[in-house]
Amino acid sequence: MVSASVCNPARAELPASVCARLERCLASGALELPLLPQVVSQVLAMSTSDEVSARTLTELLHRDQAIAAHVLRVANSPLYRSHVPLVSLQQAISRLGITTLREIVTTVSMQTRVFNIPAYTTEARALWQHAVHTAAYAREIARRCRRNVESAFLGGLLHDVSKPVLLLVLADMRATLDEPLTPLVVTAALEVYHVEVGMLLASSWALPPEVCEHIVYHHDPYAAPTHPESVMVTCLADRLAYGLMQPEVDMEHLCHDPLWMQLNLYPDDVAALLAKYQAIVQFAESIG
Amino acid sequence: MEYYDIVVIGSGPSGQKAAIQGAKLGQRVVVIEQDVRVGGACVHYGTIPSKTLRECAQSLVSFQQRCAGFVDLHIREDLHMAQLLSRLQHVVQEHERYMGEQLQRNDVTLWHGRARFVSPHEIDVLAPDGNHRHVTGDIIVIAAGSRPRTPPEVPVDHEHIFDSDSMLSLMYLPASLTVLGSGVVACEYASLFAALGVQVTIIDRYERPLGFLDSELTQHFVRSFEARGGRFLGQQRVINVAWDGVSSVVTTLANGVTIRSEKLLCSLGRVANVEGLNIAAAGLACPSSGLLEVDEHCRTAVPHIYAVGDIIGPPALASCAMEQGRRAMCHALGQEVGHPPELIPMGIYTIPEMASVGLNEAEARQRYGGVLVGRARFDELARGQIAGITDGLLKLVADAQGRRLLGVQIIGEGATELIHVGQMGLLAHCDVDTFVDHIFNFPTLAEGYRVAALHIAKQRPEDRDACHALTATVYS
Numbered sequence: 125m126v127s128a129s130v131c132n133p134a135r136a137e138l139p140a141s142v143c144a145r146l147e148r149c150l151a152s153g154a155l156e157l158p159l160l161p162q163v164v165s166q167v168l169a170m171s172t173s174d175e176v177s178a179r180t181l182t183e184l185l186h187r188d189q190a191i192a193a194h195v196l197r198v199a200n201s202p203l204y205r206s207h208v209p210l211v212s213l214q215q216a217i218s219r220l221g222i223t224t225l226r227e228i229v230t231t232v233s234m235q236t237r238v239f240n241i242p243a244y245t246t247e248a249r250a251l252w253q254h255a256v257h258t259a260a261y262a263r264e265i266a267r268r269c270r271r272n273v274e275s276a277f278l279g280g281l282l283h284d285v286s287k288p289v290l291l292l293v294l295a296d297m298r299a300t301l302d303e304p305l306t307p308l309v310v311t312a313a314l315e316v317y318h319v320e321v322g323m324l325l326a327s328s329w330a331l332p333p334e335v336c337e338h339i340v341y342h343h344d345p346y347a348a349p350t351h352p353e354s355v356m357v358t359c360l361a362d363r364l365a366y367g368l369m370q371p372e373v374d375m376e377h378l379c380h381d382p383l384w385m386q387l388n389l390y391p392d393d394v395a396a397l398l399a400k401y402q403a404i405v406q407f408a409e410s411i412g
Numbered sequence: 413m414e415y416y417d418i419v420v421i422g423s424g425p426s427g428q429k430a431a432i433q434g435a436k437l438g439q440r441v442v443v444i445e446q447d448v449r450v451g452g453a454c455v456h457y458g459t460i461p462s463k464t465l466r467e468c469a470q471s472l473v474s475f476q477q478r479c480a481g482f483v484d485l486h487i488r489e490d491l492h493m494a495q496l497l498s499r500l501q502h503v504v505q506e507h508e509r510y511m512g513e514q515l516q517r518n519d520v521t522l523w524h525g526r527a528r529f530v531s532p533h534e535i536d537v538l539a540p541d542g543n544h545r546h547v548t549g550d551i552i553v554i555a556a557g558s559r560p561r562t563p564p565e566v567p568v569d570h571e572h573i574f575d576s577d578s579m580l581s582l583m584y585l586p587a588s589l590t591v592l593g594s595g596v597v598a599c600e601y602a603s604l605f606a607a608l609g610v611q612v613t614i615i616d617r618y619e620r621p622l623g624f625l626d627s628e629l630t631q632h633f634v635r636s637f638e639a640r641g642g643r644f645l646g647q648q649r650v651i652n653v654a655w656d657g658v659s660s661v662v663t664t665l666a667n668g669v670t671i672r673s674e675k676l677l678c679s680l681g682r683v684a685n686v687e688g689l690n691i692a693a694a695g696l697a698c699p700s701s702g703l704l705e706v707d708e709h710c711r712t713a714v715p716h717i718y719a720v721g722d723i724i725g726p727p728a729l730a731s732c733a734m735e736q737g738r739r740a741m742c743h744a745l746g747q748e749v750g751h752p753p754e755l756i757p758m759g760i761y762t763i764p765e766m767a768s769v770g771l772n773e774a775e776a777r778q779r780y781g782g783v784l785v786g787r788a789r790f791d792e793l794a795r796g797q798i799a800g801i802t803d804g805l806l807k808l809v810a811d812a813q814g815r816r817l818l819g820v821q822i823i824g825e826g827a828t829e830l831i832h833v834g835q836m837g838l839l840a841h842c843d844v845d846t847f848v849d850h851i852f853n854f855p856t857l858a859e860g861y862r863v864a865a866l867h868i869a870k871q872r873p874e875d876r877d878a879c880h881a882l883t884a885t886v887y888s
Contacts, residue, residue: 178659217659218659222659263571267571270581272581275583380541385448386448389540390526390540
C-alpha cells in the first residue's frame with residue numbers, strides 16, 4: 125500500500141515516527157471524512173427551515189467536497205438507491221428530488237464528525253478553496269473540450285478528497301507525538317499519502333468508477349485505465365488552481381503545459397480559460 | 413516555408429477523399445487538421461458516433477419487438493451512456509485508424525493545426541503549442557466543415573443545454589429531453605433517446621418535422637415517435653430557454669406554455685467554419701450566406717482554390733462530400749470525371765429509418781400534374797412479420813400512366829439500404845413493371861418494391877381488370 129508514497133520526494137520532509145503512525149492508521153482502515161463546521165451549521169439551519177429553497181441545497185452540494193462525497197456515497201447506498209447508480213450531483217438532485225436529498229444531507233451532517241481543530245483551520249480552508257477552484261476550472265475546460273461538464277466538476281471537487289481525511293488523522297495524532305507537526309510536515313504528509321488514502325476512500329465508499337480515476341490518477345492522467353482524457357481535465361484544472369493561487373504566477377509555465385495540447389486546446393482557448401481566473405475566484409468567494 | 417502540390421484544409425470525408433485522389437494522381441499532398449484526430453466532425457461528433465449509438469438503441473428496440481410474448485424485456489433503468497457508448501469508442505477508433513492508415517499508405521502528409529490564408533497560395537498553420545508553420549500549394553482544397561449553430565437566445569452550456577457536438581458527452585440517460593429543431597440531426601437524436609426510454613419533446617416552428625421529406629413519411633415518423641412516448645410540438649416559437657438552477661431546463665414558448673426537462677438539445681442547423689480561414693487573403697469574398705460559393709466542379713472564384721463538404725452547404729451529406737472531394741481533385745488535375753450524380757439518395761437514421769431518392773409525391777405532382785403512387789406496408793410483408801419489422805412503408809411514385817418511375821420513399825428498418833434498389837431502378841430508367849416482372853427473394857423487405865409496383869399497376873385505368881387477379885394473389 126505504501127509503495128507509491130515511498131517514492132514521493134516529499135517523504136524526506138516527514139519524520140519516520142509520523143510515517144509509521146500514519147501508515148498504521150491507514151492500514152487499520154479507520155478513515156473518516158470530516159465536514160467543515162460552517163457546512164454543518166448551514167445544513168442544520170436548512171433542515172429546520174421549510175423556507176429553504178431547492179437552489180440553496182443545490183448550491184451547498186456543489187460547493188463542498190466533503191458533503192458532495194458523502195451525498196454520493198449515501199445516495200448510492202441500498203437505502204436510497206433505486207435502479208439507477210448516481211454518477212453526478214446533478215443526476216442525484218434530479219432523480220432523488222429535493223426532499224430526499226435534504227434528508228440525506230441532514231443525516232450526513234448529523235452523523236459525520238465535524239472538523240473543528242483550531243490549529244488546522246487555515247489548512248482546511250485552503251483545501252476547500254482549492255477543491256472549489258479546481259472544480260470550477262475543470263468545468264470550464266470541459267465546456268471548451270466538449271467533454272462531460274458534470275463529471276469534470278465532480279472530479280475537480282473530489283480529486284483531493286483524501287486530504288481533509290489525512291488532516292483529521294494528523295489532528296488526532298498531534299497530542300501523542302513526540303515531535304511537533306510543523307506546517308511543513310503537515311503539507312508533506314498530505315502530499316505523500318493523499319493518493320493512497322484516496323484509493324482507500326474510493327474503494328470503501330464505492331464511488332463511481334470515473335470519480336475514482338480522478339482521485340487516484342490526477343497526478344498521472346496517462347495511467348488512468350478508462351478515462352484518461354477526463355482525468356487530464358482534472359489534472360490541468362488542479363495545476364491551474366494551484367498556479368493561479370501563487371503570489372507570482374508563472375503564466376509562461378502554465379501556458380506551455382503539455383496537457384493543453386493533449387486536450388487539443390489552442391492558445392486562444394488557453395487565453396480564454398486563463399481569463400476566467402477572476403470569475404473563478406469570485407465564484408469561490410461567493411459561496412464561501 | 414514548405415511546398416506541396418496540394419494543400420487540403422480539413423480531414424473529414426470530403427478532405428480525406430480529395431487528398432487521397434490527389435495522391436493517387438501522383439501529387440504531393442498535405443492535409444491540415446485542427447483536431448488531434450483525423451476524420452472531422454463526421455467521425456468524432458456526428459455521423460459515426462450518432463449512428464453507432466442509434467444502432468445500439470435500435471438493437472434494443474428490435475430485440476424487444478422480436479421477443480415480445482416470450483421474453484419480458486425492459487431496458488434497464490441503470491443503462492449508462494458509457495455502456496452504450498463503449499462500442500462507439502471502438503467504432504470511432506477503428507474508423508480513425510483506417511482513415512489514418514489510408515492517408516499514410518498514399519503518402520499524404522498530415523499536419524495538426526489551424527489553417528489561415530496568408531495569400532491565395534500560402535497558408536499559415538498554428539499548432540496547439542502556439543508554433544506557426546507556413547505552407548504553399550498549387551491547388552488548395554477547403555474542406556473545413558461546419559459546427560452547430562447556436563442562436564443567442566439558447567444558452568448552450570454543454571452541461572444542461574447541449575448542442576449536437578456535445579450531446580454524446582452525456583454521462584447518463586436523462587429522464588427527459590427537449591429537442592429544439594426538427595431537422596435530420598434533431599429527429600435522429602430525438603427518436604434514439606425516445607427508443608431508450610427518455611421522455612422526449614421536439615419543438616419546432618414548422619408544422620411537421622423534416623419538411624423536405626414526403627409528408628406521408630414524416631407523419632408516419634411522428635406517429636412512431638409518439639407511440640414511444642415522444643411528443644412533437646410544431647408551429648411553436650421558443651422565446652426563452654433557461655436552466656432553473658436546480659434540476660430542469662425550462663423552455664418557454666410564445667403561447668405561454670413552459671416545458672421542463674432534465675436536459676435540452678439545441679439542434680437548429682449548422683454553420684460553416686469559414687471565419688478562421690481569413691478567406692479575404694485568398695482573394696475570396698466573405699459570403700453573406702456564411703457558405704463558400706462554388707461552381708459545378710466545386711471551384712471557387714479563385715481558380716486554384718476548391719471548396720467541398722459542409723462549407724459549401726446543402727446537401728451536407730457525408731456521401732456527397734466524399735464525392736465532391738474526389739471530383740474537385742480530378743477536375744483540378746484535369747482528369748475526366750463524367751457527369752455529376754443525377755440522383756442523390758438521402759438516408760435519415762431515425763428510429764424508424766427514412767430514405768428517399770428521386771421525386772416525392774408532392775414534387776412529382778407539382779412537376780407532372782397527376783401521378784400514381786404505390787404503397788407497401790411492412791406489416792403486410794412476410795419478412796416484416798417474421799423479423800418484427802412491421803413499422804414501415806415503401807412508396808413508389810410513378811407518372812400519371814403508372815409506367816415511369818419517378819421516386820421512391822421508404823420509412824422502416826432497413827430503409828437506408830433498401831433505397832438503393834430504387835436508386836438503381838431510377839438510374840436504369842426502369843419501368844414500374846420491372847418490379848412486377850422480376851422475382852425478388854422471398855421473404856424479404858425488398859419484396860415491398862413488387863407489392864408497391866403492383867399497387868400502381870392496379871390503379872392504371874387500362875390495366876385495372878388485367879391486374880386484378882395478379883394483385884389479389886400477391887396480397888392474399
